[in-house]
Amino acid sequence: xxxxxxxxxxxxxxxxxxxxxxxxxxxxxxxxxxxxxxxxxxxxxxxxxxxxxxxxxxxxxxxxxxxxxxxxxxxxxxxxxxxxxxxxxxxxxxxxxxxxxxxxxxxxxxxxxxxxxxxxxxxxxxxxxxxxxxxxxxxxxxxxxxxxxxxxxxxxxxxxxxxxxxxxxxxxxxxxxxxxxxxxxxxxxxxxxxxxxxxxxxxxxxxxxxxxxxxxxxxxxxxxxxxxxxxxxxxxxxxxxxxxxxxxxxxxxxxxxxxxxxxxxxxxxxxxxxxxxxxxxxxxxxxxxxxxxxxxxxxxxxxxxxxxxxxxxx
Amino acid sequence: xxxxxxxxxxxxxxxxxxxxxxxxxxxxxxxxxxxxxxxxxxxxxxxxxxxxxxxxxxxxxxxxxxxxxxxxxxxxxxxxxxxxxxxxxxxxxxxxxxxxxxxxxxxxxxxxxxxxxxxxxxxxxxxxxxxxxxxxxxxxxxxxxxxxxxxxxxxxxxxxxxxxxxxxxxxxxxxxxxxxxxxxxxxxxxxxxxxxxxxxxxxxxxxxxxxxxxxxxxxxxxxxxxxxxxxxxxxxxxxxxxxxxxxxxxxxxxxxxxxxxxxx
Ligand SMILES: Nc1ncnc2c1ncn2[C@@H]1O[C@H](COP(=O)(O)OP(=O)(O)OP(=O)(O)O)[C@@H](O)[C@H]1O
Ligand SMILES: [Mg+2]
Numbered sequence: 194x195x196x197x198x199x200x201x202x203x204x205x206x207x208x209x210x211x212x213x214x215x216x217x218x219x220x221x222x223x224x225x226x227x228x229x230x231x232x233x234x235x236x237x238x239x240x241x242x243x244x245x246x247x248x249x250x251x252x253x254x255x256x257x258x259x260x261x262x263x264x265x266x267x268x269x270x271x272x273x274x275x276x277x278x279x280x281x282x283x284x285x286x287x288x289x290x291x292x293x294x295x296x297x298x299x300x301x302x303x304x305x306x307x308x309x310x311x312x313x314x315x316x317x318x319x320x321x322x323x324x325x326x327x328x329x330x331x332x333x334x335x336x337x338x339x340x341x342x343x344x345x346x347x348x349x350x351x352x353x354x355x356x357x358x359x360x361x362x363x364x365x366x367x368x369x370x371x372x373x374x375x376x377x378x379x380x381x382x383x384x385x386x387x388x389x390x391x392x393x394x395x396x397x398x399x400x401x402x403x404x405x406x407x408x409x410x411x412x413x414x415x416x417x418x419x420x421x422x423x424x425x426x427x428x429x430x431x432x433x434x435x436x437x438x439x440x441x442x443x444x445x446x447x448x449x450x451x452x453x454x455x456x457x458x459x460x461x462x463x464x465x466x467x468x469x470x471x472x473x474x475x476x477x478x479x480x481x482x483x484x485x486x487x488x489x490x491x492x493x494x495x496x497x498x499x500x501x502x503x504x505x506x507x
Numbered sequence: 508x509x510x511x512x513x514x515x516x517x518x519x520x521x522x523x524x525x526x527x528x529x530x531x532x533x534x535x536x537x538x539x540x541x542x543x544x545x546x547x548x549x550x551x552x553x554x555x556x557x558x559x560x561x562x563x564x565x566x567x568x569x570x571x572x573x574x575x576x577x578x579x580x581x582x583x584x585x586x587x588x589x590x591x592x593x594x595x596x597x598x599x600x601x602x603x604x605x606x607x608x609x610x611x612x613x614x615x616x617x618x619x620x621x622x623x624x625x626x627x628x629x630x631x632x633x634x635x636x637x638x639x640x641x642x643x644x645x646x647x648x649x650x651x652x653x654x655x656x657x658x659x660x661x662x663x664x665x666x667x668x669x670x671x672x673x674x675x676x677x678x679x680x681x682x683x684x685x686x687x688x689x690x691x692x693x694x695x696x697x698x699x700x701x702x703x704x705x706x707x708x709x710x711x712x713x714x715x716x717x718x719x720x721x722x723x724x725x726x727x728x729x730x731x732x733x734x735x736x737x738x739x740x741x742x743x744x745x746x747x748x749x750x751x752x753x754x755x756x757x758x759x760x761x762x763x764x765x766x767x768x769x770x771x
Contacts, residue, residue: 362622364625365621365622365623366615366623366624366625367621367622368625369604369611369612369625369626370620372603372608373601373608373612375603376602376603377597377598377600377601379598380598380600380601381583381601381612382582382583382586383560383586383591384586384612384613384615385583385584385586385587385615385616385617385618387581387583
């Protein structure tokens with residue numbers, strides 16, 4: 194019974210965590226899937242968002258909500274840098290991202306002045322929202338359970354807001370231009386749009402979302418760490434591909450965005466369950482790589498299967 | 508209309524792969540000219556069109572379109588004056604986007620793009636009307652992904668997109684070469700129809716000499732980066748394929764070296 198209870202709690206925690214991290218996945222989706230740009234700066238901008246948010250709260254005692262706005266802006270600037278390296282200096286996409294990522298490692302250390310910044314004793318987004326609600330005891334809840342509920346609520350609100358913004362944005366003229374750039378650059382130029390501008394726009398939006406996610410993760414876990422972005426790309430991709438596997442490929446854009454959030458939650462649940470079953474946290478990166486590999490190979494395997502059937506028929 | 512003066516272009520200059528592609532091209536178009544361009548492989552036809560479009564920039568010479576010096580304008584800026592259809596049917600459209608979304612992108616050629624909706628209701632009605640003129644049944648498939656269309660359908664759509672905003676100049680680079688003969692004929696007819704209906708000025712590269720004679724009011728032949736033959740009006744109308752072949756041999760002192768042309 195206790196065991197089941199702890200698994201339920203773990204899943205609950207994973208769900209709220211998945212929502213917070215889903216913003217990262219949405220950002221990764223913009224570059225990797227919509228813009229067709231393998232942007233590695235993501236790992237750096239995630240930690241950048243965390244660092245900026247943490248230092249503004251701890252060092253300057255700013256309102257944590259304002260701190261994540263600045264975290265987002267910092268991420269957007271990182272996107273500008275990657276865009277500049279790629280479009281103006283003509284550095285290949287992957288390398289541009291890696292350069293920004295590496296540079297951000299040092300910059301994040303500079304921002305925080307140390308590798309790790311705990312938010313101990315500072316008010317966070319979670320503590321502020323929690324403060325608005327009745328005390329855990331008053332509603333007969335464990336404090337940790339209420340904490341999960343608050344994270345769930347915050348995550349849900351942010352994920353919903355971001356989906357709404359992205360849905361609107363990619364329906365605008367500029368949004369359509371970015372989508373077309375990901376599909377066929379030559380055509381976009383022939384139709385009179387500057388593809389460099391479109392790519393930079395996409396990178397700015399993506400890295401802004403990723404840094405926002407980093408800021409929110411910092412606020413929920415109570416610290417920022419210079420290494421918190423390691424593997425973030427693969428986590429984002431895992432969420433995207435899990436979402437694609439569970440929902441059909443031919444769905445509306447809004448449903449696609451929602452499927453990414455669901456994918457992110459499922460990913461966290463898988464991790465939580467596996468941890469409960471006794472796997473070590475150090476194995477998580479390996480596990481993530483395996484999940485992404487499986488999810489990516491499902492469509493390929495399905496295709497091969499139908500091919501075999503067809504060949505058999507002939 | 509379009510004035511090309513002394514255009515020179517060498518690719519990979521000062522390397523072993525150096526290749527002089529345009530060797531002093533001069534060409535003047537009058538409004539309403541529909542010029543067909545023929546020439547052997549590597550004659551520089553595509554390069555000339557790409558230079559007008561801004562894909563490549565000339566080493567020397569100038570391009571003036573309707574009084575505007577476009578020689579150094581970036582590709583996306585001069586696109587406001589140009590309609591283009593490419594040889595590769597994949598190149599003119601965004602495969603992952605819907606038919607109406609592709610049209611909406613083309614509808615905004617030369618206009619500032621901002622945070623307004625990428626496609627409006629009134630536009631969709633316009634697109635249905637325009638698609639009907641293609642007579643390919645695309646007007647009922649506005650929200651189909653372009654990637655699902657055949658090569659011929661994609662070229663017809665690209666043609667429509669190129670002319671949705673009336674271009675000062677329409678550039679067609681072997682835009683029917685990748686299609687089967689029947690579809691190619693249809694797309695060519697459509698091209699002629701659209702050019703006439705909108706009184707467009709156009710440059711059309713083709714490897715089919717019959718088509719080069721049949722369509723347009725003027726024909727030019729290119730060889731080794733130069734225009735070696737330029738004919739218009741009645742004289743062009745009365746041309747025969749054999750005339751073109753002998754013109755080529757006289758002008759170049761060689762046999763016509765385009766396999767595809769001999770076949771067609
Ligand atoms: N970007 C480039 N870099 C180097 N060489 C090029 C480039 N583009 C074209 N060339 C070379 O320039 C020459 C002329 O090419 P172009 O495409 O203009 O010929 P074309 O007349 O269109 O021939 P075709 O009938 O085969 O299409 C060819 O030898 C080609 O290999
Ligand atoms: Mg060519």
